[in-house]
Amino acid sequence: MSRALNEKPNAEPLPTLGSAGVILNGRYLPPPEDKDGKLWVRTSALVQSDPKRLYEIWRDVENAPLWQEQIERVTRTGETTSHWIMRGSDKEKTLEWDSEILADEPGHRIAWRSVCGDSSNAGEVIFEPSPGNRGTMVTVLQEFRMGKLASAWETIVGRNPKQAVIENVRHFKALAETGEIPRTQGQPHGPRGAVAGVKAAAYGEKIATPLGLNRKAS
Amino acid sequence: MKALCWMGTSKVEVHNVSDPMILNPHDAIIKITRTAICGSDLHLFDGFIPTMEEGDILGHEFMGIVEEVGKDVNNLRRGDRIVVPFTIACGNCEFCKKKIWAACDNTNPNAHLMEAAYGYSGSGLFGYSHMMGGYAGGQAQYVRVPFANVGPLKIESDLPDEKVLFLSDIFPTGYMAAENAQIQENDTVAVWGCGPVGQFAIASAFMFGAARVIAIDRFQERLDLARSLGAITVDYSADDLSVLDALKDLTGGIGPDSCIDAVGLEAHSAQLQGVYDRVKTALMLETDRPSVLRQAIQAVRKGGTVSIPGVYGGLLDKVPFGAAFGKGITMKMGQTNMHNYMKPLLERIEKGQIDPSYIISHRIRLEDAPEMYKVWRDKKERVTKIVIDPWA
């Protein structure tokens, strides 16, 4: 059974999480409900590429701003550590944190967690060939510690963490499959109405679509 | 440039807007030479499709000359003459590989909106609401075409625009409707709606070997065009006429082998169910008026096929699913997988097997479009298809 269907990210270093690493023997289990101030997100995408190439795009953390929303810059600070800067949709506020890779299986899996800063998250991505060679299943599990930090995160970022993870995986897939991320920002339009701003925000159109153009993607 | 903008229900206006720019490596910018108004545009005009915004540029049937290409477009050059499919497809995802281009995974920047409504998102479309991508459309002087490496069809012969323009939507749509109808040699096919989509569905049904096509509408000019293609016509508005009885009478009591709903969610109905649907849609308990779909399901023979090119957007009430199940019918539908049909249908045009321009009744300037949207909606002036020259 797919390891990607673990309940929680294997990134969790805490011993209290007994289920990390459990093989599910054919049962599908949803990610746990939000509890203990934690929010779990699981999403997956079928990507027409091989696990090795996808792993490389993901692992190249300094390239993350090309496909992850609102990530302004990522700087490698060591073999497994990096510093992340995210800028809110208002263009003013930033969130910063350090991240550490806990598990790195080339061509197959990466797990990480934030170590300190404005975002408390842990995540895992697994790349597996899909049955019948229909592409690579990319499964992402991410955990956000909620509370003040996360709600500030949501206001600044303009999406809830769950949707942000889903959108980033969507961008990753588009970039890997086509070499670009679909966008409409910057196209012409006629005069907008009074509530256009509110609606654009509701449609998620105020969040800048990441640039795409990954050298490894094309 | 000048562009036709949606400004609210029943309100479209020509505005001066900025010229489109290349935004992605597979984009191209097209100078539009001809564009058309589609029956689908009426669903936007009439406010049936959610997530339209004031200022959105309409139009998804267009062709023109390549002005500029992005750095990864290798198949097109400035000066090429192309017809652009109204569905945008990436060419590389699982669905494009399966040739279900209208289900492309990678072309709707607002996929989450469609996921919320439909479970999964289809491809982006030009000028067709934010839920379908929010792309600026082509009832304008210029347009940006994403994935220009995949969609556009180059026209290398000197066929006039009017003969090839409808490869952008309605000809392939009518053709796919006939293909979806699973027509066997000598079948009888009934087509509801003799608008442009119905016309090409009728013509295509004959191409697939139908012995008889029964065409249903109420506008004489449209029924005339259908008869010119060889169809038998039924005016559903005639006094005391029951479409279901007519179809039984014409098929020895068996019913048509295939029924094609080329009308969609704004079907007109003179009967009681019309009132029912009007009240329900007004109360938001129902979003679409499926009176033709109900008839088509009712009319089709046992084990027959209902093909639905007509657009539906939301919730339908009182669809006779028991009849569908009881007769064991097949239903096929969806946005047209444009990319499969453009080339083969261009070949048919080049060989002179069909001249799609026969449906054109009005040739107009962009400035006339706001007025003509109303004519098109009300089917006045014997209108059968409106083509716009945005530079006239």
Ligand SMILES: NC(=O)c1ccc[n+]([C@@H]2O[C@H](COP(=O)([O-])OP(=O)(O)OC[C@H]3O[C@@H](n4cnc5c(N)ncnc54)[C@H](O)[C@@H]3O)[C@@H](O)[C@H]2O)c1
């Ligand atoms: N599937 C696709 O990809 C696709 C592409 C293009 C158009 N469409 C859809 O196809 C449909 C038709 O498009 P069109 O351009 O021909 O539009 P149109 O509005 O010109 O034609 C519709 C025709 O249906 C007739 N009609 C209305 N009520 C009827 C009834 N009860 N019985 C019989 N006929 C009836 C009208 O008189 C009209 O002639 C629309 O819903 C449009 O959105 C779908």
Ligand SMILES: [Zn+2]
């Ligand atoms: Zn159309």
Ligand SMILES: [Zn+2]
């Ligand atoms: Zn695709």
